[in-house]
Amino acid sequence: MDSFTAIILAIFLPFAAAIFIPLLEKFLKHRIGWFAAGIAFLSFALIGIVAPEIIHGHIIQHSIEWMPSIGAEFSIYADGLAMMIGFIASGIGVIIISYSNGYMSHKEDLPRYYQYLLLFMGSMIGMVFAGNTLQLFIFWELTSITSFMLIGYWRGKPASIYGATKSLLLTAGGGLFMLAGFILLHTITGSYDIATILQNPAIIENIKAHPFFLITLILILIGAAAKSAQGPFYIWLPNAMEAPTPVSAFLHSATMVKAGIYLVARVHPIFSGTEAWFILVSGIGIFTMLLAGFLAFRQTDIKAILAYSTISQLAYMMTMYGYTSYHEPGLGVAAATFHLLNHATFKACLFLVAGIVAHEAATRDIRKLGGLRKDMPITFIIASIAALAMAGIPPLNGFLSKEMFYETSVEMGHIIGGPFTFLIPAAAVLGGVFTFAYSIKLIDGIFLGEKHHDHLPEHIHEPPYTMLIPAAFLAGLVILFGLVPSIPIHNIIEPTTAGIILEEVHLHVKLWHGLTPAFFMTLITFIAGLGIYTRYDKIAAWQDRFNARYPRISVNYYYDRIVDGAKGSAKGFANFTQPGNVKTYIYAILLLMVILFAIPAFMMATQVFPANLNFDIPLYEALIMTLMVSAAIAAATLHRYLAAVIALSTVGYLVSLVFIYLKAPDLALTQVLVETLSTIIFLLVIAKIPQTFKEKIPKTTLARDIVISSAVAATVLVLLLNATQGIVSPFESLSYYFLENSVPLAGGHNIVNVILVDFRGYDTLGEISVLCLAALGVYNLIHSRGEGE
Amino acid sequence: MTTLITKTITKICIPLVILFSISLLLAGHNNPGGGFIGGVMFASVISLTYVVFGLKYIKSFFNPSWDKWFGFGLLLSSLTAFGAIVYGYNFFRSSIKFVEIPLYGEIELVSAALFDIGVYFVVIGTLLYIFKNVGEDE
Numbered sequence: 001m002d003s004f005t006a007i008i009l010a011i012f013l014p015f016a017a018a019i020f021i022p023l024l025e026k027f028l029k030h031r032i033g034w035f036a037a038g039i040a041f042l043s044f045a046l047i048g049i050v051a052p053e054i055i056h057g058h059i060i061q062h063s064i065e066w067m068p069s070i071g072a073e074f075s076i077y078a079d080g081l082a083m084m085i086g087f088i089a090s091g092i093g094v095i096i097i098s099y100s101n102g103y104m105s106h107k108e109d110l111p112r113y114y115q116y117l118l119l120f121m122g123s124m125i126g127m128v129f130a131g132n133t134l135q136l137f138i139f140w141e142l143t144s145i146t147s148f149m150l151i152g153y154w155r156g157k158p159a160s161i162y163g164a165t166k167s168l169l170l171t172a173g174g175g176l177f178m179l180a181g182f183i184l185l186h187t188i189t190g191s192y193d194i195a196t197i198l199q200n201p202a203i204i205e206n207i208k209a210h211p212f213f214l215i216t217l218i219l220i221l222i223g224a225a226a227k228s229a230q231g232p233f234y235i236w237l238p239n240a241m242e243a244p245t246p247v248s249a250f251l252h253s254a255t256m257v258k259a260g261i262y263l264v265a266r267v268h269p270i271f272s273g274t275e276a277w278f279i280l281v282s283g284i285g286i287f288t289m290l291l292a293g294f295l296a297f298r299q300t301d302i303k304a305i306l307a308y309s310t311i312s313q314l315a316y317m318m319t320m321y322g323y324t325s326y327h328e329p330g331l332g333v334a335a336a337t338f339h340l341l342n343h344a345t346f347k348a349c350l351f352l353v354a355g356i357v358a359h360e361a362a363t364r365d366i367r368k369l370g371g372l373r374k375d376m377p378i379t380f381i382i383a384s385i386a387a388l389a390m391a392g393i394p395p396l397n398g399f400l401s402k403e404m405f406y407e408t409s410v411e412m413g414h415i416i417g418g419p420f421t422f423l424i425p426a427a428a429v430l431g432g433v434f435t436f437a438y439s440i441k442l443i444d445g446i447f448l449g450e451k452h453h454d455h456l457p458e459h460i461h462e463p464p465y466t467m468l469i470p471a472a473f474l475a476g477l478v479i480l481f482g483l484v485p486s487i488p489i490h491n492i493i494e495p496t497t498a499g500i501i502l503e504e505v506h507l508h509v510k511l512w513h514g515l516t517p518a519f520f521m522t523l524i525t526f527i528a529g530l531g532i533y534t535r536y537d538k539i540a541a542w543q544d545r546f547n548a549r550y551p552r553i554s555v556n557y558y559y560d561r562i563v564d565g566a567k568g569s570a571k572g573f574a575n576f577t578q579p580g581n582v583k584t585y586i587y588a589i590l591l592l593m594v595i596l597f598a599i600p601a602f603m604m605a606t607q608v609f610p611a612n613l614n615f616d617i618p619l620y621e622a623l624i625m626t627l628m629v630s631a632a633i634a635a636a637t638l639h640r641y642l643a644a645v646i647a648l649s650t651v652g653y654l655v656s657l658v659f660i661y662l663k664a665p666d667l668a669l670t671q672v673l674v675e676t677l678s679t680i681i682f683l684l685v686i687a688k689i690p691q692t693f694k695e696k697i698p699k700t701t702l703a704r705d706i707v708i709s710s711a712v713a714a715t716v717l718v719l720l721l722n723a724t725q726g727i728v729s730p731f732e733s734l735s736y737y738f739l740e741n742s743v744p745l746a747g748g749h750n751i752v753n754v755i756l757v758d759f760r761g762y763d764t765l766g767e768i769s770v771l772c773l774a775a776l777g778v779y780n781l782i783h784s785r786g787e788g789e
Numbered sequence: 790m791t792t793l794i795t796k797t798i799t800k801i802c803i804p805l806v807i808l809f810s811i812s813l814l815l816a817g818h819n820n821p822g823g824g825f826i827g828g829v830m831f832a833s834v835i836s837l838t839y840v841v842f843g844l845k846y847i848k849s850f851f852n853p854s855w856d857k858w859f860g861f862g863l864l865l866s867s868l869t870a871f872g873a874i875v876y877g878y879n880f881f882r883s884s885i886k887f888v889e890i891p892l893y894g895e896i897e898l899v900s901a902a903l904f905d906i907g908v909y910f911v912v913i914g915t916l917l918y919i920f921k922n923v924g925e926d927e
Contacts, residue, residue, distance in 0.1 A: 665821040669813075673829040677916070680836050684924065747885035747899055748818040756823060757901040757908070761881050764904075765866055768911040772859045775915035779856075782926050 004062040010046035014122030033101040036114040044090035075131030080495030089124040096250040102466030120146035133182035144172040163239035174226020181219030228260025249351030273329035282322030289315035293434030298543040330501030335404035349386040349474035371451030375460040391439035397481035406518035436529030806834040824905035828912025859914025866907030
């Protein structure tokens with residue numbers, strides 16, 4: 001199998017499998033999760049097939065034609081960065097899906113759950129391997145949508161729906177900004193192709209000198225920040241914790257939230273080495289790192305603590321990717337990348353532990369938990385490993401990447417100079433101190449201390465192996481990467497870094513560096529962290545008081561205001577445009593028709609009534625017309641519904657007679673059938689209502705109706721007269737084309753039908769889709785009536 | 790509406806109209822007809838039985854899920870359109886084949902006809918689905 005096929009399969013296999021999950025569930029029942037895990041493993045293995053090639057420095061690029069009219073191809077760009085996130089998405093996918101087999105109750109709607117998970121995984125893999133920006137955008141939004149589905153998985157809970165909506169509005173909305181950025185990038189470079197831009201120094205120079213540089217950068221960063229919950233956009237991630245815990249572990253700690261970081265890394269070669277890049281990326285990173293790390297203190301739900309911690313940890317990566325200088329644009333890239341990988345291992349592990357605790361102790365409230373070390377010793381060990389790695393304790397992997405963070409912060413401080421020599425390292429240490437404190441809180445609050453017997457079940461035991469082994473596996477990786485860093489460094493971090501800074505790199509990561517500045521910063525972190533930990537509850541209480549006193553200093557407050565306001569104005573708009581009275585709709589349609597047709601007709605016609613009108617009418621034509629006119633008058637004046645309806649149908653049938661006379665059998669047939677059908681519907685309705693018009697129509701209404709109908713009739717008359725006699729169309733009639741090509745191109749003699757199913761088949765496909773939606777809409781309207789208001 | 794005359798005539802009409810609707814569907818490519826007209830024809834005769842015999846009575850022995858019909862139709866039409874991609878052509882590219890059938894003679898096979906069959910099922914499915922739901926509503 002060649003590399004291109006392998007990657008395409010890795011992307012689309014999860015999509016294809018998702019389609020068959022409901023069917024397979026009939027045979028596999030609750031074991032369907034293992035099938036999904038198998039698919040995830042296949043995707044992982046497929047990426048594994050191409051990995052050696054990428055590790056040796058080769059970038060796999062291939063494209064097939066997709067939308068040639070706008071110059072977009074479906075292309076694959078597989079470098080180290082794509083490989084790493086691809087590995088994380090599929091690898092953590094295997095672990096999470098296996099774990100879900102123990103976590104999800106068999107009573108849940110399992111096919112839907114595993115379908116969404118696989119769709120998400122496919123989208124994520126598709127996004128990282130995307131070779132052009134439009135394709136990246138599409139997969140990007142797909143991850144937002146699948147995340148929306150998974151957060152709202154428990155549809156009955158209002159909190160789930162709130163969280164799901166919030167995440168969709170912010171992440172998918174941010175994606176639109178990113179798209180605008182990509183379009184600007186296309187305006188500057190003339191290409192959507194990532195490889196073309198990245199591998200062409202001249203193009204990158206051109207971008208950096210372009211007046212659109214800053215706005216493009218800002219637009220793309222808004223997308224990245226929204227996706228990775230950075231800056232003011234962080235608010236969606238805590239609410240996303242309403243998702244089932246394996247989903248939080250997968251999407252909202254290890255993979256989807258990394259998409260923004262991935263984007264920053266992907267565009268790094270294009271924008272880095274500029275002041276704007278450092279100020280915007282590191283600026284937002286440092287701000288978010290400190291804010292979210294601090295806000296984690298007052299959270300009581302262990303998943304919420306983990307959510308704030310994730311935001312803060314993502315900000316670490318953001319900050320490091322932002323470190324840049326003219327001479328060394330990729331200063332923090334290796335450190336950020338290593339931290340990205342490490343965070344995926346220890347944070348996913350912590351989420352899995354949170355799931356285990358909630359599963360066994362039936363609560364996630366850290367105030368009620370405590371003393372679980374005796375009941376679940378293995379879980380305690382796993383949790384401690386992961387939490388200590390997050391705190392940055394040697395010899396775990398979190399220690400290594402945090403050291404690198406400190407080192408690069410010192411370097412960056414030196415490059416800028418002035419007060420920043422100390423400020424940047426100080427900010428980094430402060431972030432580390434917060435992380436240290438809440439990491440300790442997690443272990444202490446859940447496992448140490450006394451067990452609160454009044455809140456917790458008497459017998460708490462270890463979870464089933466399906467839940468324990470995935471968590472233990474991740475903890476094993478945490479230790480392995482810490483003790484033998486050369487394995488991830490050589491196989492993943494070096495090729496990834498090379499993919500971002502576009503030159504070969506050799507890294508030397510060791511546990512012991514000597515008495516470097518970073519060593520002392522780590523010491524300060526531990527001491528200050530312990531110090532703050534003793535005041536943990538006091539700080540949390542202060543935060544609560546502060547929040548209560550100043551509710552408006554909260555992004556959530558403004559989010560809710562905007563969303564509720566939007567709902568209000570949408571309601572007003574809907575009430576204005578949809579008054580619910582059929583008559584109003586018909587007025588609007590008819591008046592618009594008069595305006596749209598009458599004005600151009602009067603403007604284009606040389607005279608309203610063409611001079612060469614033909615009054616030589618054959619007898620039967622006159623007969624049909626006379627009948628039609630009398631039937632129409634009858635329909636408008638008769639007082640009994642049944643009679644009026646039959647008169648109306650008569651008009652319709654007479655029209656079809658005219659079609660036959662004009663040699664248009666298709667139209668005639670359609671007209672007869674539609675007329676029959678609508679008569680049947682009328683009869684159905686009439687059976688349920690009084691037989692005669694009861695209400696008296698006011699004179700004013702009558703006058704208005706007469707004016708509108710006359711205007712419509714006059715418009716149509718003028719239009720018809722001029723269409724056949726007066727106006728010489730500036731365009732050649734289309735019908736000749738169809739007459740000539742219907743048989744040679746489509747093999748059909750019935751032009752009407754050939755146009756419908758072949759020449760304009762796309763339209764028809766759209767129309768029948770609308771038809772299906774209309775049918776479902778009718779169903780919903782009928783069945784939702786009486787519920788709610 | 791439920792006189793003996795309408796009931797008898799409706800009974801006679803059902804098979805004839807259904808056959809005619811199928812013939813309209815198949816003839817559509819070269820003669821008047823097509824999926825839309827055929828579908829409306831089919832839907833009218835079924836809805837006629839609903840009116841004449843009453844929805845409840847018809848449902849007691851003949852109650853297909855019409856939503857599956859339009860679902861199937863939409864799937865068939867979309868797959869036909871996608872079919873061209875499998876053969877490396879553009880989306881919606883149609884193909885024509887002339888096949889010799891013993892005793893009968895030459896017939897024309899068009900991929901667009903499959904698309905039209907999808908339209909046929911969508912039209913039948915949606916119309917009758919709507920009728921049934923509106924009719925069941927109190």
